[in-house]
Amino acid sequence: CAAAPATTAEAGTEATPKTERRKRVLSGVQPTGSIHLGNYFGAIKNWVKMQEEFDAFYCVVDLHAITAGAHDPKELIKSTRSSAAIYLAAGLDPERSNVFVQSHVSAHSELCWLLNCATPIGWLEKMIQFKEKARKAGEDVSVGLLDYPVLMASDILLYNADIVPVGEDQRQHLELTRDIAGRVNNLYGGGKWKKMGPKGSRAPSGRFRGGDILRVPDAYIPEAGARVMSLTDGSAKMSKSNPAEGSRINVLDTPDEIAKKIKRCKTDAVEGLEFGDPTRPEATNLLTIYQLCTGMTKEEVLKECGSMRWGDFKPALTDAVVEHLSPIQARYAEIMQEEGYLDGVLKRGADAANEVAEKTVADVRDAMGFMER
Ligand code: ATP
Structure with a gap:
């Protein structure tokens, strides 16, 4: 050890x-x-x-x-x-x-x-x-x-x-x-x-x-960029003690739960997605989560998603999160069973x-x- x-x-x-x-x-x-x-x-x-x-x-x-x-x-x-x-x-x-x-x-x-x-x-x-x-x-x-x-x-x-x-x-x-x-x-x-x-x-x-x-x-x-914000309020940090369960994605959430939370998370009516606009903290946060889950650079994320509408980006984000978490969840299940x-x-x-x-x-x-x- x-x-x-x-x-x-x-x-x-x-x-x-x-x-x-x-x-x-x-x-x-x-x-x-x-x-x-x-x-x-x-x-x-x-x-x-x-x-x-x-x-x-x-x-x-x-x-x-x-x-x-x-x-x-x-x-x-x-x-x-x-x-x-x-x-x-x-x-x-x-x-x-x-x-x-x-x-x-x-x-x-x-x-x-x-x-x-x-x-x-x-x-x-x-x-x-x-x-x-x-x-x-x-x-x-x-x-x-x-x-x-x-x-x-x-x-x-x-x-x-x-x-x-x-x-x-x-x-x-x-x-x-x-x-x-x-x-x-x-x-x-x-x-x-x-x-x-x-x-x-x-x-x-x-x-x-x-x-x-x-x-x-x-x-x-x-x-x-490793700071992840709440899904319901992009300017507060994601936290366990927030009473709103929909404000966070848990490592053990099922794909269904992840999809629902991302579907409901706060967004705006602006077209296109960008990092760093202080008036759009939700856009920065969701792009950051995408970046963290895919391992892409900011530039790669923007190239792929910058012109997307929320309606297209949210399913892509769901897939990225599910894909990133599923091997961890599988290993978790093994550990708990052993x-x-x-x-x-x-x-x-x-x-x-x-x-x-x-x-x-x-x-x-x-x-x-x-x-x-
Ligand atoms: P609580 O809501 O109970 O205070 P928490 O979810 O804020 O809990 P902690 O257990 O206090 O998390 O923090 C554990 C570690 O996780 C710390 O290193 C902390 O900096 C980090 N951490 C917690 N929340 C976030 C976040 N939203 N983004 C990035 N790092 C975080």
Whole structure:
């Protein structure tokens, strides 16, 4: 398994000779519902490419999934298994990537608590996603929702991840992760990072310096165009938590469901299709989905579809989506049928993850002055 991390280079200090430590990547999707084209093109498909080059840790972030408030336990377990199976069906190879469930590694919760106590509450109250989601949740907003970015920081920092592939929507959370790591290093690791940032305001990325406890990660924003928007409102992102089922195409949707959703999706009365017109976000979005599913360039898409009417383009788009998703769906069915396979992969993934995570959390406990066990 690709775990292979606890080498001498694991610590990554300046004193450590440059050995074969591959850069490490970590990412995850919340099992808050069915995985959709946005999660797939914005995250999972890139993970598959990255597993070739990086020491990869990909988790189903089930602890994050409950931050939205009361949830249905049966749905959570179903969605967790299904998400993990989609990771594999989409091409994550358990021989190359550590695929696991976040709650199977208890260090995520423990580090989150330790980081909570080093994070000023004002940093969290400024998070745009918190403000947006809290507005919707009203009085039901949970402490967990406010704390979501600290849990995300724990996920990343536990594995000393060098890079974190995130969509634009998560960029602010990643900046916060960098700030939290810098603060912990500063408070408990000898304060070296502060002197090196511009005006001491930001933690520099990359390797540890003497005294640092946590590695400061870099964001990796995937190629432009991987952001997929809602089918009912081309200017909002496609999302699991949107109550309108017709706003997203799920990776496991049947051809019929896909055809119906595309037939009903919002369009306009303008003739011809084009990318990038700010007054026609739906046209850009549907052309982008077509481009992503076919692997064509923008120019090729425009050559083929630019002069089409919506009535001709929609069936072509349906075919492209169905064609792209059907091998993934077939593999998914096999995975779900193979008794014990998924559990075995997740167990091995969690074992490898635990090995790395336990070491990091022990370092943080140590640095913060907790008595040895
Ligand atoms: P929720 O609605 O529950 O917040 P979500 O569908 O927005 O969920 P997340 O689980 O928060 O998705 O995100 C998992 C990953 O998928 C992240 O890397 C995120 O950037 C990416 N992602 C989510 N939605 C989109 C989208 N519409 N386009 C591109 N990437 C996306």
